[in-house]
Amino acid sequence: MIVVGARPNFMKAAPIIAAIKQYNSKTNRGASSARNADRPVELRPFLVHTGQHYDEFMSELFFADLNLPKPDKHLGVGSGSHAVQTAEIIKKFDECLTEERPDVLIVVGDVNSTIACALVAAKAFFDSAGTRPLICHVEAGLRSFDRTMPEEVNRVLTDQLSDLLFVTEESGIKNLQREGFSQDKIHFVGNTMIDSLLAFKEVAEKSLILERLGLQKREGNNGSGNSILPYALLTIHRPSNVDNCDGLCNIIEGMEDLRANYPIIFPAHPRTQKRIREFGLERYFVSGDEGDGRTAPPSQVSPHGIRIIPPLGYLDFLCMMKHAKLVVTDSGGVQEETTCLGVPCVTVRENTERPITVDAGTNVIAGVKKEGIRRAIKYQENTNCKTSTPEKWDGHTADRIVEIICSAVSHRRVSATKIAEPAVLERAAT
Ligand code: UD1
Numbered sequence: 182m183i184v185v186g187a188r189p190n191f192m193k194a195a196p197i198i199a200a201i202k203q204y205n206s207k208t209n210r211g212a213s214s215a216r217n218a219d220r221p222v223e224l225r226p227f228l229v230h231t232g233q234h235y236d237e238f239m240s241e242l243f244f245a246d247l248n249l250p251k252p253d254k255h256l257g258v259g260s261g262s263h264a265v266q267t268a269e270i271i272k273k274f275d276e277c278l279t280e281e282r283p284d285v286l287i288v289v290g291d292v293n294s295t296i297a298c299a300l301v302a303a304k305a306f307f308d309s310a311g312t313r314p315l316i317c318h319v320e321a322g323l324r325s326f327d328r329t330m331p332e333e334v335n336r337v338l339t340d341q342l343s344d345l346l347f348v349t350e351e352s353g354i355k356n357l358q359r360e361g362f363s364q365d366k367i368h369f370v371g372n373t374m375i376d377s378l379l380a381f382k383e384v385a386e387k388s389l390i391l392e393r394l395g396l397q398k399r400e401g402n403n404g405s406g407n408s409i410l411p412y413a414l415l416t417i418h419r420p421s422n423v424d425n426c427d428g429l430c431n432i433i434e435g436m437e438d439l440r441a442n443y444p445i446i447f448p449a450h451p452r453t454q455k456r457i458r459e460f461g462l463e464r465y466f467v468s469g470d471e472g473d474g475r476t477a478p479p480s481q482v483s484p485h486g487i488r489i490i491p492p493l494g495y496l497d498f499l500c501m502m503k504h505a506k507l508v509v510t511d512s513g514g515v516q517e518e519t520t521c522l523g524v525p526c527v528t529v530r531e532n533t534e535r536p537i538t539v540d541a542g543t544n545v546i547a548g549v550k551k552e553g554i555r556r557a558i559k560y561q562e563n564t565n566c567k568t569s570t571p572e573k574w575d576g577h578t579a580d581r582i583v584e585i586i587c588s589a590v591s592h593r594r595v596s597a598t599k600i601a602e603p604a605v606l607e608r609a610a611t
């Protein structure tokens with residue numbers, strides 16, 4: 182059983198489903214690796230969508246773009262406070278888990294759907310022996326060390342509840358070791374979000390988004406001789422950045438110099454759109470209707486405005502990232518994707534749980550004050566980005582995950598309580 186709920190989950194889960202299909206076709210063909218081992222003959226994926234995100238451009242578009250199958254179960258949870266949303270997911274997922282009794286539960290990332298479903302599975306009791314699913318956390322071990330961030334709470338707790346911890350970067354291994362997890366739970370496998378990026382990078386080139394926004398003129402039938410106007414790309418949605426008027430104004434003002442140099446395209450998350458309207462900040466933005474009938478929030482046209490458009494589908498956004506001169510963001514995933522694409526990134530946050538994007542990638546942490554943001558943008562504009570692809574971000578992470586899960590399932594002939602024992606005993610001993 183694989184759980185998705187919010188936008189960043191779809192691109193992390195899609196490669197795992199693809200890898201499962203590939204595993205099944207390999208075992209059907211009797212490939213030696215699968216035949217020789219004491220492994221399941223077939224894996225039956227069951228996709229659950231909690232409904233945490235539900236607008237077409239926050240959810241449905243991604244199913245088409247990423248070739249995700251229709252969810253086997255949609256919980257239809259929707260928005261609410263953290264407590265209400267998490268509790269609703271817990272209630273509805275409990276029924277679903279009890280009905281389906283999966284052998285394995287895979288949760289990805291750090292959203293409310295991740296922790297809620299891991300918690301239900303950790304306390305599941307399918308029979309008198311206490312059998313429950315093997316819980317796998319994809320993107321384990323990341324830490325911002327900032328407990329005011331709801332995602333940090335979700336990360337720490339989900340890791341505690343999981344049996345297999347799939348780690349994207351070395352900092353994750355160190356964090357988990359420091360927190361006392363036993364080594365046999367930790368698997369450094371790479372990044373499934375990057376599996377998606379590498380799988381869809383070429384397809385994304387066919388996106389017409391740059392033309393729709395008037396940033397590209399195609400010359401010639403085969404698209405040769407295309408000229409792309411320089412532009413910057415902006416995404417901001419973290420509650421700490423957008424839920425407070427002064428904070429949001431500060432960030433927008435931090436981009437004054439940048440918008441003098443480039444048009445800034447801003448696909449705005451619904452939370453951000455809502456706040457812009459509430460705080461009456463429309464004056465900062467140029468309306469950016471893409472001409473496809475989707476409208477941006479009401480705005481006054483300003484000559485120096487940032488161009489606000491609705492959130493984009495995966496392929497359109499990937500195309501926009503790839504060709505941007507600079508990306509300014511507070512997204513977790515976008516820091517990683519720009520690193521992989523070699524595109525300079527300025528992160529509007531005080532910290533990152535993904536330090537590899539700074540150490541080996543193209544990311545600079547700007548803080549959230551306008552002077553810091555200006556300085557970071559200037560630095561990125563005047564510096565040649567050093568890039569190197571982080572270890573194991575090679576497009577094969579999901580294959581590794583499926584292999585490890587198969588091996589764990591085949592060795593798992595014990596009850597739930599017994600699964601927890603080695604790690605618990607080890608911690609107690611230290
Ligand atoms: C969630 C995740 C965050 C992730 C982000 C990705 C948690 C704690 N946070 O934050 O880690 O970076 O998703 O996008 O899980 N809304 C809509 N339509 C939608 C979804 C949301 O209008 O389809 C609006 C609602 O007003 C809602 C608000 O956005 O109240 C926030 O949605 P929610 O899922 O609670 O959190 P995000 O800010 O999206």
Ligand code: UDP
Nearest residue numbers: 188189192448492493494495498512513514
């Ligand atoms: N993304 C997208 N359309 C957008 C903005 C982001 O497809 O308009 C993609 C982006 O490429 C990345 C993912 O959404 O794959 C990141 O999700 P988000 O920023 O919402 O969440 P976070 O990573 O911060 O948790």
